[in-house]
Amino acid sequence: MSTRTIQGQKNLQNINQASKDGIGGSPLRPDGTLKVKGEFAYSSDMWHEDMLWGMALRSPHPRANILSVDISEALKLPGVYAVLTHQDIPGSKFYGLEIQDQPALAIDKVRYHGEAIALVAADHPETARRAVKKIKVEYEVLTPIVTEEQCLDPETHGYVHEPHEFKSHGYGNICHEQKLVSGLGVTDEVRALADVVISGDYEVGMQDQAFLGPESGLAVPAEDGGIDLYIATQWLHVDRQQMAPVLGLPEEKVRLTLAGVGGAFGGREDISMQIHACLLAQHTGKPVKIVYARDESFYGHVHRHPAKMHYEHGVTRDGKLVFADCRIVLDGGAYASASPAVVGNAASLGHGPYVIPNVKMHAIALYSNNPSCGAMRGFGAVQAAFGYESQMDKLAEALGMDPVEFRQLNAMAEGDHMPTGQQIDSPAPVAELLQRVKDMPLPPPLDLDNLDIRAVPGALSNTSHGEGIVRGVGYSVGIKNVGFSEGFDDYSTARVRLEVIGGEPVAMVHTAMAEVGQGGVTVHAQIARTELGVEQVTIHPANTEVGSAGSTSASRQTYMTGGAVKLAAEAVKQALITKGRRRYGWTQNDIDLVAGKVVSESAGVLVSMVDLLGDEAIDLTREHHHRPTVPFDKETGQGFGHVQYTFCANRAVVDVDVELGLVKVVELTAVQDVGKALNPLSVVGQIQGGCTQALGLAVMEEIIVKDGKVRNASFTDYLIPTILDTPPIPVEILELPDPNAPYGLRGVGEAPTVSATPSIVAAIRQATGIALTRIPVRPEHLTGTL
Amino acid sequence: MRITFTANGKPVEADDVWEGESLLYVLRERVGLPGSKNACEQGECGSCTVYLDGTPVCSCLVAAGQVQDREVRTVEGLAEENGELGLVQQAFIDAGAVQCGFCTPGLLVQTDALLDRDDQPSDNDIREALSGNLCRCTGYEKIMDAVRLASARKCAGKGVSE
Numbered sequence A: 001m002s003t004r005t006i007q008g009q010k011n012l013q014n015i016n017q018a019s020k021d022g023i024g025g026s027p028l029r030p031d032g033t034l035k036v037k038g039e040f041a042y043s044s045d046m047w048h049e050d051m052l053w054g055m056a057l058r059s060p061h062p063r064a065n066i067l068s069v070d071i072s073e074a075l076k077l078p079g080v081y082a083v084l085t086h087q088d089i090p091g092s093k094f095y096g097l098e099i100q101d102q103p104a105l106a107i108d109k110v111r112y113h114g115e116a117i118a119l120v121a122a123d124h125p126e127t128a129r130r131a132v133k134k135i136k137v138e139y140e141v142l143t144p145i146v147t148e149e150q151c152l153d154p155e156t157h158g159y160v161h162e163p164h165e166f167k168s169h170g171y172g173n174i175c176h177e178q179k180l181v182s183g184l185g186v187t188d189e190v191r192a193l194a195d196v197v198i199s200g201d202y203e204v205g206m207q208d209q210a211f212l213g214p215e216s217g218l219a220v221p222a223e224d225g226g227i228d229l230y231i232a233t234q235w236l237h238v239d240r241q242q243m244a245p246v247l248g249l250p251e252e253k254v255r256l257t258l259a260g261v262g263g264a265f266g267g268r269e270d271i272s273m274q275i276h277a278c279l280l281a282q283h284t285g286k287p288v289k290i291v292y293a294r295d296e297s298f299y300g301h302v303h304r305h306p307a308k309m310h311y312e313h314g315v316t317r318d319g320k321l322v323f324a325d326c327r328i329v330l331d332g333g334a335y336a337s338a339s340p341a342v343v344g345n346a347a348s349l350g351h352g353p354y355v356i357p358n359v360k361m362h363a364i365a366l367y368s369n370n371p372s373c374g375a376m377r378g379f380g381a382v383q384a385a386f387g388y389e390s391q392m393d394k395l396a397e398a399l400g401m402d403p404v405e406f407r408q409l410n411a412m413a414e415g416d417h418m419p420t421g422q423q424i425d426s427p428a429p430v431a432e433l434l435q436r437v438k439d440m441p442l443p444p445p446l447d448l449d450n451l452d453i454r455a456v457p458g459a460l461s462n463t464s465h466g467e468g469i470v471r472g473v474g475y476s477v478g479i480k481n482v483g484f485s486e487g488f489d490d491y492s493t494a495r496v497r498l499e500v501i502g503g504e505p506v507a508m509v510h511t512a513m514a515e516v517g518q519g520g521v522t523v524h525a526q527i528a529r530t531e532l533g534v535e536q537v538t539i540h541p542a543n544t545e546v547g548s549a550g551s552t553s554a555s556r557q558t559y560m561t562g563g564a565v566k567l568a569a570e571a572v573k574q575a576l577i578t579k580g581r582r583r584y585g586w587t588q589n590d591i592d593l594v595a596g597k598v599v600s601e602s603a604g605v606l607v608s609m610v611d612l613l614g615d616e617a618i619d620l621t622r623e624h625h626h627r628p629t630v631p632f633d634k635e636t637g638q639g640f641g642h643v644q645y646t647f648c649a650n651r652a653v654v655d656v657d658v659e660l661g662l663v664k665v666v667e668l669t670a671v672q673d674v675g676k677a678l679n680p681l682s683v684v685g686q687i688q689g690g691c692t693q694a695l696g697l698a699v700m701e702e703i704i705v706k707d708g709k710v711r712n713a714s715f716t717d718y719l720i721p722t723i724l725d726t727p728p729i730p731v732e733i734l735e736l737p738d739p740n741a742p743y744g745l746r747g748v749g750e751a752p753t754v755s756a757t758p759s760i761v762a763a764i765r766q767a768t769g770i771a772l773t774r775i776p777v778r779p780e781h782l783t784g785t786l
Numbered sequence B: 001m002r003i004t005f006t007a008n009g010k011p012v013e014a015d016d017v018w019e020g021e022s023l024l025y026v027l028r029e030r031v032g033l034p035g036s037k038n039a040c041e042q043g044e045c046g047s048c049t050v051y052l053d054g055t056p057v058c059s060c061l062v063a064a065g066q067v068q069d070r071e072v073r074t075v076e077g078l079a080e081e082n083g084e085l086g087l088v089q090q091a092f093i094d095a096g097a098v099q100c101g102f103c104t105p106g107l108l109v110q111t112d113a114l115l116d117r118d119d120q121p122s123d124n125d126i127r128e129a130l131s132g133n134l135c136r137c138t139g140y141e142k143i144m145d146a147v148r149l150a151s152a153r154k155c156a157g158k159g160v161s162e
Helices: A002-015 A032-037 A073-074 A125-134 A236-247 A275-283 A294-300 A338-349 A381-398 A401-408 A430-439 A520-532 A555-586 A609-613 A680-699 A751-768 A779-783 B023-030 B087-094 B102-116 B122-131 B141-158
Strands: A054-057 A065-072 A080-084 A116-122 A136-142 A174-182 A198-204 A216-221 A227-233 A253-256 A288-291 A305-313 A321-331 A358-368 A469-482 A492-501 A504-510 A536-539 A589-596 A597-600 A604-608 A616-623 A643-659 A663-671 A731-734 B001-007 B010-014 B049-052 B055-058 B071-073
Touching: A032 A555, A032 A604, A032 B087, A054 A125, A054 A294, A065 A116, A073 A080, A073 A125, A073 A275, A073 B055, A080 A125, A080 A275, A080 A504, A116 A125, A125 A401, A125 A751, A136 A305, A174 A338, A216 A275, A236 A253, A236 A275, A275 A288, A305 A381, A321 A381, A338 A358, A338 A469, A381 A401, A381 A751, A401 A430, A401 A469, A430 A469, A430 A643, A430 A663, A430 A731, A469 A680, A469 A751, A492 A609, A492 A680, A504 A520, A504 A555, A504 A609, A520 A536, A520 A555, A536 B010, A555 A589, A555 A604, A555 A609, A555 A616, A597 A609, A604 A609, A604 A643, A609 A663, A643 A680, A643 A751, A663 A680, A680 A731, A680 B141, A751 B049, B010 B049, B023 B049, B023 B087, B049 B102, B055 B102, B087 B141, B102 B122, B122 B141
Parallel strands: A054 A288, A227 A253, A321 A358, A504 A536, A663 A731, B001 B071
Antiparallel strands: A054 A116, A065 A136, A080 A116, A174 A358, A198 A305, A216 A227, A216 A288, A305 A321, A469 A643, A492 A504, A492 A616, A589 A597, A597 A604, A643 A663, B001 B010, B049 B055, B049 B071
8 A cells, every 4th residue: 555655646746637628628529520521410411221201291371170181192103102191190199398289290270380281201302292292181271360469369269279179277379377476566556666667568579490400310110119210309308208109109119319410499399300200110111211491490390489578667766676567478379389488487587687676477378370489599588688678778768877887786696586586596696797798898980991891781782881880889688597497307317337448447428418519518528537537538329228318408408417427427436436445445535536547635546447447347327306496386476496597798789870770780798607617618609609699689580470371481581690790709707606506507508698689789779769679670670661 | 314423532423313403412312422411402501512613602502413524522522631630620620610510511611712712811701701601509709710720720831921
């Protein structure tokens, strides 16, 4: 022992240093090389000998009865292997994330434009397209139920789902609702306490996730009667849970492996082509690949809920908020998807990161014949933030106060309570975030003498050489919850294996986490390096052979599955140290794993991990559960409903061509508290990406729906920000640890998408003086031609 | 129909090609080069960008028959001959410009073409050159960093001061 100790102390200086590629470092992505070589296998790249192409027939009507479906002509087409309708489904005909209200293929009626009615499998995508066109459907077209007024008067306009059909927490055409009252609520007596009362109506358009990798996957029938699906998704296990009953299979016979995912942003939380590809594979006995074209992608996934919101705020003359009342109506479209959770977020977060003594809230999601809406980055919180931040600017203006100072005066902090009664029990640096974003240097004014038209509104369209351009600056801050809320135990599982490979200790991390681009795989390897003191870490392909990792959504994956990897790695570490104690009789309590060695702070290097492990592998699986939450009370909205809160503040600088109504965002600054940046490069990338999607919602992105019909299902007509539309995005990160979270981290991905949109609209208002109440802001809103 | 063309320096041949197929489809489904991506298939997103006789094009907008006897270079052909990553590829990894990576192949080809034309582009030059390539993950900041890094490395390699 003593010899080893002396030797160890000599070496300790070299090894005390933790791996630079552990947590807090920015090692490069493990999948980066494959991705830049074009060799990373995305779901649409899947290929199998003898595979068929699947395609769906979709409804051209938002609401209709299906009188008949004739597939005979389609079946006659050479190269067609199967044409299926709901009658061919072997198991349950319905599925859904929270409420099983959606038929896998339409049964007797269609409820939205684009609903799948029949499926074709053929030997070439063009054959499949032609076969789809040969399916004859006789419709009785009905007037779609699309406005709030129509939805709320089902006796006159009808039910999207008949009253005897799927009941959620709502009634009639209300899919879900949540009320909330805190303090004294909002009564005439409470209103009388305020010196200034400001109200406003706000509207948010329907945004699309517009991930670039289309919905796609390959279903391969297996010899055991089961099925293997290679799929781009956000949550393998919840896909399987919804698929198996429809396929008439036990869950263990439905095996999913994550294929490369080309972005997600919430749009892959629901089933798209998973069930369809598997039904065709079951029916034909052949592998079936489905790849959506972009228009089908717009029809085939849920979108961000459009919202109509009414806010009323009261303040004292010296700027303290007295009360806030709000009604939020979210259009959930034909099927429930994540609507209940969206309502819960809107209701609980809809008053923003402010201390308000008296609050009322009523949030509802409607069933309608519009496209289904569900998860998109920041859901529920994004819509509300546009409302409450618009109100904050109006209040500040009415009081003659600086908008940032007004927000700071009312900002919540650690120890304060949410309107739900939940105490904020970790840092909530709302005022500090605002101060920091305000203190960042402003970009220089437009240099009219050396104008590059590419940097002004209209850019390459050559619409202005500086004339008519006005600059504006706007601020905002937002709040988002992290993880699944309201009593949901969205645990994550991780398996970590440690063994000697090629004379080196190597850790393998196996989870079912969907890597959708966020960099979770990088972070998992970092956690394993830090906990196990190894350099070499391999990431096992994500599949359903290991337990659920929950969804890659709600800013939760590093917190939850990262936390599971930490737990599993800690267990492996303890098992290894216990093995050493048994073999060598170590008694020290300061034993750690560093740089491939078992070391003791007091006794130095004890043994190399290679020697201690020998031929043995330590292979352990752990589940990570976050602290329990409870559902919100249905009437009062009270309850410890959220796991963690996250905050971001933004400043937007815009140039507006006030004659043409064109907007150029000049700079979009973000300051966010991330608790602990496990990978700073990825964290900044998440914040910049989140800000850019917020920019899209502010000035560009909307699915135009008229009488229930989607009018712009393409990247020609649905515009997402290009590199010319996107400004520099300076980011400042705060790291104030949350004692409840692994490493103190705070979920990152959504907060900037919540907070950035209102700052851009505020900047446009400042430049133009126009009270903008609807997003996206369009040229006609700015030129008075609407 | 049968088409023959050169892909990344090698002769390739595809049989039974339907006349309506795009170059993108032939690359991805018939000749084993799925690196070029199928995000919109209508020339809006740029993720299928390849060189056709040295000019970057959206391969989804090129009919398969149009490439008969011509030269195509895809993302799979951007690495060095010894198999090492090309300068632009390495810069995208180093700068953190790759998240989901679906836009990456098209951006790499377009950036390669930009730096061929002008190895010291201004920020506005970069934005103009890449304005036909959509990215939904990064907010483009790290892509700007990657192009600046590739430019600096290219100039350093040539002994040109920045």
